[in-house]
Amino acid sequence: MTPRPAAPSRRTLLRTLAALPASAALLGEAPGLLGGALAAAPPNGSATRYTIVPFRNSDDGTVDVYQSDDATDFRLLRSSAYTPPAGRIRDASVIRHTDGRYYAAYTTRTWQDPSTTIGFARSPDRVNWTFLYDHTVPVPGLSRAWAPEWFVDSDGGVHVIVSCSTTNDEWIFTPYLMRATDSALTAWSTPVPLTGIGANHIDTFIVRIGSTYHAFPKNETTKYIEYATATNLTGPYTIRRTGDWAGWGSYREGPALVQLDNGAWRIFFDGYGDGTYYYSDSRDTFTTWTPPAALPGISGTARHFSVVKETVTGGPSLARNTTRSFRSANYPTRHWQRQSSLLNLPVVDGSSGSAEKQAATFTVVPGLADAGGCSFRDTTGAYLRHWDFRARFDANDGTRTFAEDATFLLRAGTASGSVRFESYNHPGRYLRHYAYQLRVERSDGTDLFRQDSSFVPVTAWA
Template sequence: MSTEPDSGMPRPSRRLFLGMAAAVPLALSLGTASARAATGTPYVMGYFTESPNNLGSDYGLHLAVSTDGLEWTPLNQNAPVVTPTGGFGGLRDPYILRKQDGTFVAMATNLKGTDWTQESQYIHVWDSADLRSFDNYRLLKLHDMDTHSWAPEAFWDASRSQYAIIYSSVNSTGHNVIMVSYTTDFQTATTGQVFFDPGYDAIDGDMAVGVNGVNYMYFKNNSTGKLLGSKSTTLDPGSFTAFTGTVSHGSTEAPILVNSQATGTWYLWGDTYTPNGVFYAWQSSDLAAGTWTAVDQRLYTPPLNCKHGTVQPISQTEYDNLVTRWGTPAWNRIKSSNFPGRYWRHVNFVGRIDPYPFDPYTDSQWKLVPGLADSTGVSFQSVSYPTRYLRHFNYQLELDVNDGTSGFAADATFYRTAGLADATWTSFRSYNFPDRYVRHSNYVLRIDPITTTGAQADATFHVGY
């Protein structure tokens, strides 16, 4: 059995994806009880991207889709679908809301990069009929204070017949609080007022509205890097009180709540920046209890380099239309089964599994092309070095230039099989050494005979994005 210790990495941002079940409502956000529906409903995620050395950083709106809210397919080759033309020329912390009329509004922090001195009273806003185009770009002012408007989210407040935009800002208290501004059209908004102030630095509010008559908001205690839950029987500013213990993995922010209609399970997602930009998920059978247990990382794969995301349920037609409009990646990433925080990559032209994220991030992208020696098999072409392929040499996988020989073609060809440790995953059998499979040993990829349950786990992988 493998005993390799897993390790963490550099920082992401707040609020990533959700998961498991939501309707295609003509109202309300995914965290809202009435927005939940049957299992299998597709989802769209909006996000921006950052990587440890900023080789993959892009401050436009990116989209990904999923059929289960867990495994995500980036659209447009993981490039932005729209980028702000005003303000600071970039965005962070996007949020997509399906409005009461069934169309969408996208909003985001007016901030590019990590220069936190770029404070703005405004947020970016677009209208969109179907997320295939983004129209009526504008900056929306939320307050008159000399400070920021970060991490906007929105929900429909039926008691006011208005949308509430909640966001992080500093008011007269001198620390971050959750503010709220109200709007009917996202063209103008009321001057911000304090929505939630627990007496310490609080950011990143995410709502679940109307759950058995109670409204829940999870947020980050920015002083401790922990997530907390609060609740209220109304949506009135000042009515929420914290009621849970803390949830975190390292320093965690950007909480997202979602309920699985299939099982009734609640999921809480957190975007960590310590350790090093990993998204984690927790689950609970009872939102009112406020207790959470970790979800296995094998069950979810966020888009490459994604940061501080937002998820909304969509119809199957909308899903199909988004894929048609923006296209799916020409590359894959390959995740380890027994170390699901690690992905295939090459370092100094040696194949290995390393903790995500890293730069150059393209070293973990592979084009799975027809096998060089047998087109029913597969060969792994590097995105970073398109003339190079993974091949075995002395049983170790190396990234070498295809010299056109039959020997190279044989060494670089593998057959996909059902995963040796999990038949829903994948294993790769060598073309010219059919008793050997690709596995990791001391994090290095090689081909070996598989004779133990530990080796079966080492030889099992997930091919995704």
């Protein structure tokens, strides 16, 4: 069999044709967040679960399913989870609906071909998908209907935002809104354009915070993701930020947002110009953003997805207001120990002296910044926190910065009974040992990193 060539970016033609004109058991949900849990650390014994269903860079005829507990380190859950009976599947957007099932909406044709339909599929478990139907988008003179994105409003209304172009100008896209008119998501209202965003914008993703709708479209003229707001879902929107306003760079597409456990918003986008998938975080309602970071593990493989966030049972558990010691999961003779003011990982055993055992004993307390997380006190009353990403102990100075530096969110470890500790204010960074020193380091998606950042709570040495 001749191997299928890599699926090119649907924007490749737009870039190169000079003739184009410039121009689980859910514990809580929040409307407008694509079926996502509210922002807070998951309860003890529960876990946050993020699911994505991207198509492959090498094959736009199927999608894979990935899962993560931190929105950074995605692991393959099922390969080739869904292949439509005809056409292609690109730009899949997924929600969990009120019936408990998952629904995908997607582009049905590759970028070269006219495409007047968007596809729908359904799954009971995120893993096993079945085809529902292709919906013809009733826009007069439609040439292409691309990148449908789900949006669930605060009234429970389910919508799809789809980017459409007409035969008069088949490469100039405008965002349209359709509302589901039945609970089965099989009937749709007549599409209406989102006013204010304007033509030559694509991949519009919307979240609602309070009474404001926040839209993130891609400007096909400049190749930058822009930012717009409105007080009504259909608009009029006002474009607030243009150009490289967030420092993400150009030739970015497919923005998708999700709210993290610490309340920050994370945007994912496909860096089709350089083959990298990126994420960036904002904690001030989209005013400033962290520098874009490559999404480990799936960059260069996964393409254009949205994110379903859920809180599910079966997560890690660690009793608060108890004393524990912490053993390395992959170096079982080594334990956390305070040495001077720093946290290191020396050998601690029965022959260790009483001072060494005391220095390897900690009190687990509710997180200073979020009681659903945890903080750690040593026997002197100082708290474990990160400073310049080094793990160290300091007296609590009562500031918000200290509270966040000293709070960690529980994630499942690699070994039975082990736990990983994610930084509260630097999502995607974990307490990790390197050269037997503890630092807060960014996950690189490797098994070694997961092992180095896994620790087993054991009976306190002192």
